[in-house]
Amino acid sequence: MPQKVTYSGTRGFVAKKKTKPAKNAHAATPRKSGSAVAGLHLLSDAEFRRIAEKIFKLSDADETEVEIGMTSDALTRFANNTIHQNVAEQVLNVSVRTVLDGRTARATTNKTDEDSLRRVVETAKTLARSQPRNPDSLPMPGPQKYTKVARYFENTAHATPADRARAVVKVAQLAEKNKQTAAGIFATGVTQFAIANSRGLFASHRQTRAEFSITILESDSSGWAKSNSPDLAQIDPVALAKSASEKSAASRKPSEVAPGKWTVILEPSAALDLVGFLFYDFAGTAMADQRSCFNRRMGKRVMGENISLHDDAYHPLQSGAPFDGEGIPRQKILLVDKGVPTNLVYSRATAKKMKTKPTGHGLPLPNDMGEAPMNLVFTGGNSSLDEMVRSTENGILVTRVWYIRDVDPYEKLLTGMTRDGTFLVRDGKLAGGLRNFRFNQSVLEMLSNVELLGPSVRAAGEESFDMVVPSMKVRNFNFSEVTKF
Amino acid sequence: MMRDFANWALETAKVRGATYADARVMDIRLRDLSTKNGQVGTLSESESYGIGIRVIAQGSWGFASTDRLTREGIAACAAHAVSIAKASASAKLRKVEMVPVAAYQDTWQNPYIKDPFQIPIERQLDLLLAADREMSRVKGVTVSETSMTLRRIEQFFASSIGSAIHQIKMQSGAGICATAFAGNEIQKRSYPNSFGGQHMLAGYELVESLDLVGNAPRVAEEAVALHSAAPSPAGPHTLILDSSQLGLQIHESIGHPIELDRVLGMEANFAGMSFLTLEKLNKLKYGSEIVNVVADARLEHGPGLGTFGYDDEGVPAQCTPIISDGLFTGYLSNRETAISIGEKTSGGTMRTESWNRLPIIRMTNISILPGTWRFDDLIADTDGGVYMETNRSWSIDDRRYQFQFSTEIAWEIKGGKKTRMLKNPSYSGITTEFWNSCDAICSREDWTLWGTPNCGKGQPMQTMGTGHGAAPARFRNIKLGAAFAKP
Numbered sequence: 001m002p003q004k005v006t007y008s009g010t011r012g013f014v015a016k017k018k019t020k021p022a023k024n025a026h027a028a029t030p031r032k033s034g035s036a037v038a039g040l041h042l043l044s045d046a047e048f049r050r051i052a053e054k055i056f057k058l059s060d061a062d063e064t065e066v067e068i069g070m071t072s073d074a075l076t077r078f079a080n081n082t083i084h085q086n087v088a089e090q091v092l093n094v095s096v097r098t099v100l101d102g103r104t105a106r107a108t109t110n111k112t113d114e115d116s117l118r119r120v121v122e123t124a125k126t127l128a129r130s131q132p133r134n135p136d137s138l139p140m141p142g143p144q145k146y147t148k149v150a151r152y153f154e155n156t157a158h159a160t161p162a163d164r165a166r167a168v169v170k171v172a173q174l175a176e177k178n179k180q181t182a183a184g185i186f187a188t189g190v191t192q193f194a195i196a197n198s199r200g201l202f203a204s205h206r207q208t209r210a211e212f213s214i215t216i217l218e219s220d221s222s223g224w225a226k227s228n229s230p231d232l233a234q235i236d237p238v239a240l241a242k243s244a245s246e247k248s249a250a251s252r253k254p255s256e257v258a259p260g261k262w263t264v265i266l267e268p269s270a271a272l273d274l275v276g277f278l279f280y281d282f283a284g285t286a287m288a289d290q291r292s293c294f295n296r297r298m299g300k301r302v303m304g305e306n307i308s309l310h311d312d313a314y315h316p317l318q319s320g321a322p323f324d325g326e327g328i329p330r331q332k333i334l335l336v337d338k339g340v341p342t343n344l345v346y347s348r349a350t351a352k353k354m355k356t357k358p359t360g361h362g363l364p365l366p367n368d369m370g371e372a373p374m375n376l377v378f379t380g381g382n383s384s385l386d387e388m389v390r391s392t393e394n395g396i397l398v399t400r401v402w403y404i405r406d407v408d409p410y411e412k413l414l415t416g417m418t419r420d421g422t423f424l425v426r427d428g429k430l431a432g433g434l435r436n437f438r439f440n441q442s443v444l445e446m447l448s449n450v451e452l453l454g455p456s457v458r459a460a461g462e463e464s465f466d467m468v469v470p471s472m473k474v475r476n477f478n479f480s481e482v483t484k485f
Numbered sequence: 486m487m488r489d490f491a492n493w494a495l496e497t498a499k500v501r502g503a504t505y506a507d508a509r510v511m512d513i514r515l516r517d518l519s520t521k522n523g524q525v526g527t528l529s530e531s532e533s534y535g536i537g538i539r540v541i542a543q544g545s546w547g548f549a550s551t552d553r554l555t556r557e558g559i560a561a562c563a564a565h566a567v568s569i570a571k572a573s574a575s576a577k578l579r580k581v582e583m584v585p586v587a588a589y590q591d592t593w594q595n596p597y598i599k600d601p602f603q604i605p606i607e608r609q610l611d612l613l614l615a616a617d618r619e620m621s622r623v624k625g626v627t628v629s630e631t632s633m634t635l636r637r638i639e640q641f642f643a644s645s646i647g648s649a650i651h652q653i654k655m656q657s658g659a660g661i662c663a664t665a666f667a668g669n670e671i672q673k674r675s676y677p678n679s680f681g682g683q684h685m686l687a688g689y690e691l692v693e694s695l696d697l698v699g700n701a702p703r704v705a706e707e708a709v710a711l712h713s714a715a716p717s718p719a720g721p722h723t724l725i726l727d728s729s730q731l732g733l734q735i736h737e738s739i740g741h742p743i744e745l746d747r748v749l750g751m752e753a754n755f756a757g758m759s760f761l762t763l764e765k766l767n768k769l770k771y772g773s774e775i776v777n778v779v780a781d782a783r784l785e786h787g788p789g790l791g792t793f794g795y796d797d798e799g800v801p802a803q804c805t806p807i808i809s810d811g812l813f814t815g816y817l818s819n820r821e822t823a824i825s826i827g828e829k830t831s832g833g834t835m836r837t838e839s840w841n842r843l844p845i846i847r848m849t850n851i852s853i854l855p856g857t858w859r860f861d862d863l864i865a866d867t868d869g870g871v872y873m874e875t876n877r878s879w880s881i882d883d884r885r886y887q888f889q890f891s892t893e894i895a896w897e898i899k900g901g902k903k904t905r906m907l908k909n910p911s912y913s914g915i916t917t918e919f920w921n922s923c924d925a926i927c928s929r930e931d932w933t934l935w936g937t938p939n940c941g942k943g944q945p946m947q948t949m950g951t952g953h954g955a956a957p958a959r960f961r962n963i964k965l966g967a968a969f970a971k972p
Binding site for chain 1: 519520521522524525526527528529530531532533534535545546547548549550551552553562565566568569572573575576577579603605606607609627628632664666669670671681728742749750751752753754755757760841842845877878879880881882883884886887889891909911913915945948967968969970972
């Protein structure tokens with residue numbers, strides 16, 4: 001499928017649940033064997049600084065910024081109750097941004113020999129020289145102070161293919177026992193990156209990730225579950241497999257009901273993939289370009305009073321670095337207060353243009369998107385999914401949504417499909433599986449129709465950044481058509 | 486050196502116990518340029534060089550990749566690939582089997598006239614800024630944007646059966662887009678296609694041929710004019726799609742469902758499965774009798790983003806009939822899945838985004854063959870209907886039955902003439918019903934080999950360029966307007 005345009009920037013991996021923080025989240029780690037990738041070597045801050053200093057010496061630009069990123073990732077993929085793909089990668093990128101007389105450009109390489117580093121600096125300079133001067137160009141920021149976040153776990157960084165395979169065997173056995181078929185992934189890895197500039201700024205971040213996702217299939221039904229965390233110990237593949245298995249069994253012989261306006265119960269993953277489409281609407285640049293759905297709507301109630309939303313990189317269920325693409329510390333920002341869009345996020349350049357202050361949400365320069373909040377946290381409620389079901393006379397429970405795209409960007413009208421666990425709710429009980437629906441639904445309207453909210457959890461979907469969202473019971477959700485399964 | 490790197494990998498894999506191994510050394514250079522509202526947006530270059538090693542050991546797959554291109558680094562990576570394969574074997578139900586392929590020693594490079602990396606960046610930016618300026622001049626335009634993406638991929642493939650294949654692919658692409666916000670609506674127009682324009686396996690001559698500057702005023706004027714256009718109608722209508730939208734329709738409702746890995750459940754957790762279960766091969770009436778679709782990676786099909794000399798498991802480019810006179814006749818296969826449909830050879834569709842990704846089944850150039858109609862004659866032959874141009878939104882279910890598309894602009898067809906402009910057009914349907922309703926396809930003169938540069942599939946996600954040859958085509962009794970309906 002052609003992908004929608006998004007930006008991952010310095011947003012790293014994601015967490016479902018956080019327990020005790022790592023004690024030495026930024027300490028140098030010695031080489032160990034048997035890890036996600038052979039010969040895993042984590043870079044210390046001193047090593048990051050040495051690479052940056054080497055670049056600074058090679059550059060005679062007015063200003064120079066270096067971003068260094070290391071990824072060591074592994075993913076075991078299974079289908080038809082067996083492992084069919086099993087991969088690992090290790091990559092080190094050095095990205096150089098130079099500024100020459102108000103002109104800036106970036107060049108990136110994973111060739112780290114002396115000649116290649118010299119060439120990447122020259123390329124960045126040549127690109128910078130090739131363009132007209134930008135009158136809005138700002139000097140690079142100087143040293144900043146950061147709030148520490150601890151999102152690195154040794155057990156996760158050094159998980160092995162055998163660890164992942166053992167879990168896959170267990171879930172495959174569970175599926176076979178239930179005469180079902182399992183497909184999914186089990187991924188573990190570590191990412192590190194640092195930003196340094198010639199004005200003395202230095203920031204670094206290290207994070208692990210573990211992710212397990214599973215679809216359990218029967219001949220006419222399916223169920224899905226997914227979880228991720230920086231800490232492998234928080235992932236329970238068998239529990240997730242059981243949940244997917246039960247959903248698949250409960251949705252056998254799906255019936256078809258007419259599309260139309262329905263009361264829906266959106267599990268956190270489904271809610272996430274819908275509300276996640278709002279993230280760029282909170283960018284100052286989107287507002288300046290008149291592309292935000294909050295254009296002319298700031299300060300007005302456009303969602304229900306039960307909807308409040310922050311961007312908060314420091315939330316215990318969040319993940320990612322505490323600084324943005326220029327190394328500016330991320331601030332906690334109240335984006336929606338009781339249904340009223342209240343604040344936006346700004347990079348340094350956008351903030352200057354819009355006569356306000358940067359919030360630490362800038363994307364690596366140069367770019368034309370400006371900034372984006374990538375650590376959304378919805379304020380949750382107290383209703384459990386069971387309570388939502390019990391209070392529903394006639395509705396539909398949605399496990400997962402899929403292939404969501406903007407139809408009308410100003411009304412935030414989205415289309416997409418339900419998938420892998422769509423159930424009829426009748427008289428307060430689940431009443432069997434349903435054929436899947438297409439929806440055409442405005443997110444703003446949806447967030448005006450939320451009747452109940454569950455507790456906010458770290459949710460994982462496929463269409464949006466993972467974020468902290470609750471399950472939602474929503475009235476008048478618009479299903480427009482039904483598919484054949 | 487690429488050959489040495491690959492050979493070192495194969496040597497170590499064999500010593501460590503691999504019964505089959507292949508290695509891809511890839512060196513990818515990418516240049517991205519964009520402008521917005523008269524200013525340079527993105528201006529960057531990147532290069533990425535590394536090796537991906539795929540092995541079978543104890544009857545199971547393993548893959549590892551590294552950018553540590555020393556003898557030690559490559560040996561460690563190959564050994565790791567074998568250890569991963571052995572871990573896979575602990576969950577094995579049966580041994581991996583593959584259809585045979587001959588050993589090839591070859592070099593291949595797509596033809597191009599102008600190396601895009603030799604064109605001065607100033608000249609490339611000047612072109613984009615000039616197009617941007619032309620759009621900005623039009624009153625009512627709120628955002629003007631342009632972009633250009635240039636890519637050179639050099640790769641060396643070697644396998645334990647003796648293949649050694651060197652390929653160089655040069656890709657170029659560019660496009661422009663004008664956005665107009667007014668009232669409570671955002672309207673936009675793109676040229677020559679949405680989401681980055683047109684992309685091909687070609688040199689800078691492609692960018693020059695697009696005439697971005699010449700088309701900029703029209704694009705901008707249409708974006709503004711859409712605000713005063715009538716809404717596109719709802720209900721069953723005759724629909725004519727332009728070739729770019731038909732290209733995306735092919736991508737979503739033919740290209741993906743014919744991927745044999747999807748059919749066999751290998752993508753069930755993420756991209757989904759397919760309604761094209763195995764018993765439908767050579768039996769399902771996919772489309773009307775005028776619908777003929779091929780998967781063709783050969784250069785003679787055209788310089789599409791799915792054109793190559795050999796796929797990423799060393800299988801030569803080929804043409805597979807997918808729909809023949811309306812009948813479903815072929816899947817996209819690889820050496821492993823070809824067995825499931827009784828084929829003796831692979832369809833040659835294994836492709837990888839980069840050295841650090843495992844090759845998976847991907848579309849090549851999935852194209853509808855030209856029909857017989859001239860576009861003007863097709864319009865003249867249509868009493869009433871809607872002509873839709875340029876994709877704006879796209880979505881389809883995970884088995885590829887039910888889809889909904891909307892386009893940037895549409896035109897009412899009345900009495901055999903293209904008349905007034907229509908805004909917010911959309912259509913939806915069920916794949917086979919849609920293709921069976923096709924009653925006219927335009928001829929070679931109106932056929933374009935479009936490039937879709939952003940096809941996502943796999944876990945970890947891989948982005949791949951695919952090609953889609955298409956000409957304007959007419960469909961009867963299509964449901965319009967569901968996207969914007971107010972129930």
